[in-house]
Amino acid sequence: MRKWWPLAAVCLGTFLFLLDTTVLTVALPDIGDDLSAPLPALQWVVTVYPLVLAVSLLTMGALADRHGARAVYVAGLTVFGLASLACGLASDTGVLITARAVQGIGGAAMAVTTFALIGAVYRGPDMGRAMGVFGAVTGLAAAVGPMLGGVLTQYLGWRAVFFLNLPLVAVTVALSLRVLTAGRPDAGIRVDLPGTVAFAVCAGSLAYALTRAGEDGWTSPAALGLPALAALAFAVFVRVELRRSAPLLDVRLFTRASFSAVMTCVIASTAAFAALVYTSLCLRSGLGLGPVRAGLALMPLALASFVTSLIGGRRLHGKPPRVVLSAGLLLNGAGCALQAGLRADSSAASLAVGLAVTGVGVGLTGPVMGTAVFAAFPAERSGMAAGAMTTFRQLGQTLWVAAFGVLFQHGGGPMADGLNRVLVATAAVGVAGSVLAWFSVAEPAGEKDALPPARRDHTGSRPR
Incomplete structure (x- = not known):
């Protein structure tokens, strides 16, 4: 039994x-009422966490190699905990958004070290069991989030x-310090600060441009100028990475059709989760449901995803x-299409079938996404593959929430109309994404292990 304590420590942090x-999905209206926050501010409460998490992943792998995976994991937990305290004490949205950003830094430190920490302890059949439990925990976190958030918010x-x-x-933290392997730090690893800053400016500018466009229109200075800044930052990022011997992300891989296709599919797979933000807002503020009932209304997606x-x-x-x-992404789209057509006098039950179908799609894409991503990378770049998948997944969720906010607010009218536009787009x-996956995603060259061997790519810490 003692051999599973390291897995418990990693799974707790991952959860x-x-x-x-x-968990915030159904709490947003209460946050808005309590802090007098408009919709754009609430969007940032949601999006800043995955945005900063995505950006920070690019450096946390290097820090884990430099200082040891356990040290970075425990530091991430500590930062995450302190930021959670600041979120709970926030007196305005500025403080809350800043604290959520710091949470993202802590979350990135936890996310990037999980595979290395598991790989340092388990081998053979134990590795398969460990990864099975780990996968179930990730599904459980998504499943219980809306309901748990609803219960806590209401009571x-x-x-x-x-x-x-x-x-x-x-x-x-206490369990991790006791049972996790400390690892061997490597002071020779360098952090790519210029590349990280350029990537952060690019992603942040895009997200903020979309948010401002939803509030002020596409002709506002921010909506016009920030995409240009994002393009400039992206060009700088590409230039920096091309000149590095150990890049955060080998941008030359984008010249491969299979790589570009699977990264696009990773981003497409996050659209359904981003739409949940606006489904929840409509359930709470449009249909007048309380937090617990809204959480229950979203459970068909979460449960279907977990079981699938x-x-x-x-x-x-x-x-x-x-x-x-391809089947999973198609079910994502079909489920959202079934949810569309909501009216101001509709009941939450009218969304149940569509949410369940979307949940099946999400449950199908999750386990196979890693296989598709690793097939698109050279075998010796598996660490980079793991980091790229997590980064693009978090970045996709950020940009979809911002983009769907434009559709949700467009033209005014009842919230149900705004949600229908979001659902049709999703x-x-x-x-x-389904069509792209069918025709462009590469098949794996051969059977791969549940946990590919990690190298010292700076987007994924190596096992110790």
């Missing part, structure tokens, strides 16, 4: 940082959503990734 991507207030993290962080991940991970092992990925993304 925490993933939970904070979904204890939205601040309890953040305060809940504090005892869990304390337990995880558990069953599909075993039943679909060895199936061509492009087939499973359905289109799912269908387009």
Whole structure:
């Protein structure tokens, strides 16, 4: 039994940082009312966490190699806990958004070290069991997030959503220091600060431009100027990475059709989760549901995703990734199309079937996405592949929330109309991603292990 304590320490941290991507979904209206926050500010409360997490992932792998995976993991937990305390005590949206950004830094430190920490302890059959439990925990975090957020918000207030993290962080830090392998630091590893800054400016400018466009229109100075800044920052990022011997991301890989296709599919797969932000807002503020009822209304997606991940991970092992990925993205789109058509007098039950279908799609794409990504990378770049997948997934969620905010606010009218526009767009993304996956995603060269061997790529810490 003692040999599974390291897995428990890693799974607890993973559960925490993933939970904070979904637990706020039904609490947003209460945050808006309490802090007098407009919709653009609430968008940033949601998007700044995955945005900073995505940007920070590019450097946290290098820091883990330099200082040791356990040290970075525990530091990330500590930062995450302190930021959660600041979120719970926030007196205005500026403080809350800043604290959420710091949470993202801590979350990145946890996310990038998980595979290295598991790989340092488990081998052979134990590795398979460990990764199975780890996958179930990631699905569980998504499944319980909306319901847990609803219960806490309704009975204890939205601040309890953040305060809940504090005892869990304390337990995880204590357990991690006791049972996790310390690893071997390598002071020779260098952090690519210029590349990180350029990537952060590019992603942040795009997200902020979309947010301002939703509030002020596409002719506003911010909506016109910030995309140009993002393009300039992207050009700088490409130039910096091309000149590095150990880049954060080998941008030359984008010349491969299979690589570009699978990264696009990673981004497309996050659209359904981004749409949940606006589904929740419509349920709470449009249809007048309380936090618990809104959380219950979203459960068909979460439960269908969790069950499909558990069953599909075993039943679909060895199936061509492009087939499973294409089917999953198509179901994402079909589910969102079934949800569209909501009216101001509709009931939450009218969304149930569509949410469940979307959940099945999400459950299919999750387990197979890693296989598709690793097939698109050279075998010796598996560490970079893991980091790129997580980075693009978080970045995609950030940009979709910002982009859907433009559609949600466009033209005014009832919230249900805005949600329908978001759902139609999400359905289109799912269908387009499905077609792209079917024709362009590469097949793996051969059977791969559940956990590919990590190298010292700076987007994923090596096992110790």
